[in-house]
Amino acid sequence: MEDSIEVILQNHGKHLPTTKAHPLVSACTGVVLTGLYGLWSLFALPGFRKVPLNLKVPYLPSSKEQTLNTMKLLQGRTGRLADLGSGDGRLVLAASSAGFQCTGFEINSILVTYARNKARWSGVPSSQATFVKKDFWKTDLSSYNNVTAFLAPGVMEVLGEKLLNELPDDARVVACRFPFPGWPKQSSAGSGLDQTFAYDISSVRSYLRKMPDTVCAVSPCYVMK
Numbered sequence: 483m484e485d486s487i488e489v490i491l492q493n494h495g496k497h498l499p500t501t502k503a504h505p506l507v508s509a510c511t512g513v514v515l516t517g518l519y520g521l522w523s524l525f526a527l528p529g530f531r532k533v534p535l536n537l538k539v540p541y542l543p544s545s546k547e548q549t550l551n552t553m554k555l556l557q558g559r560t561g562r563l564a565d566l567g568s569g570d571g572r573l574v575l576a577a578s579s580a581g582f583q584c585t586g587f588e589i590n591s592i593l594v595t596y597a598r599n600k601a602r603w604s605g606v607p608s609s610q611a612t613f614v615k616k617d618f619w620k621t622d623l624s625s626y627n628n629v630t631a632f633l634a635p636g637v638m639e640v641l642g643e644k645l646l647n648e649l650p651d652d653a654r655v656v657a658c659r660f661p662f663p664g665w666p667k668q669s670s671a672g673s674g675l676d677q678t679f680a681y682d683i684s685s686v687r688s689y690l691r692k693m694p695d696t697v698c699a700v701s702p703c704y705v706m707k
């Protein structure tokens with residue numbers, strides 16, 4: 483039995499391709515990879531230079547499941563919604579079709595143009611979905627009673643301070659994938675990478691007021707420049 487396996491392997495080995503790639507294949511792979519990198523940097527980098535290094539967040543679109551989970555946590559809510567870093571506009575468009583008056587803040591002008599066109603092609607009026615090329619860290623969010631954020635774990639604490647300082651008491655914040663450290667969540671939807679977390683600002687404020695050593699809970703730690 484062992485002999486026959488060896489024979490099969492030996493015979494098969496004769497027909498296996500050699501590991502040396504054809505120069506043309508290598509060249510094409512190089513060109514494709516360089517092109518992909520160029521495309522990625524085109525979408526991910528513009529506008530980033532002015533954002534401090536520790537607050538930089540790259541572009542990564544929400545999955546369908548994540549968008550659905552976000553919308554689940556906004557059920558029963560109405561009014562104005564801000565998506566912080568709106569990317570290609572998918573979350574804003576989903577929220578606008580659920581009746582919210584949405585603003586997507588996005589620092590990357592290419593993504594802003596793309597999202598505006600997508601809204602236009604889908605027939606969404608600008609009263610329902612507006613895309614603004616603006617750094618949300620430098621934006622006063624006090625007029626929004628709903629906020630969604632799919633960003634990065636490293637910025638959630640600073641963002642939490644900003645939102646606590648600016649949002650009205652009746653605001654709800656939905657964090658996608660990355661929860662706010664130290665905030666008590668109202669509910670969550672989904673699991674793993676698609677999980678989303680809802681927070682009611684009034685509950686977060688009263689919870690943090692009771693915590694003796696949360697320095698930033700109710701005082702302005704984040705200063706807009």
Ligand SMILES: C[S@@+](CC[C@H](N)C(=O)[O-])C[C@H]1O[C@@H](n2cnc3c(N)ncnc32)[C@H](O)[C@@H]1O
Pocket residue numbers: 533537538539540541542543544565566567568569570571572573587588589590593616617618619632633
């Ligand atoms: C992880 S992506 C999420 C995109 C979109 N919200 C979604 O769910 O598909 C984060 C987005 O935030 C944008 N962004 C990062 N920092 C920003 C800032 N300071 N102001 C506005 N947009 C920002 C990035 O360009 C990127 O498009």
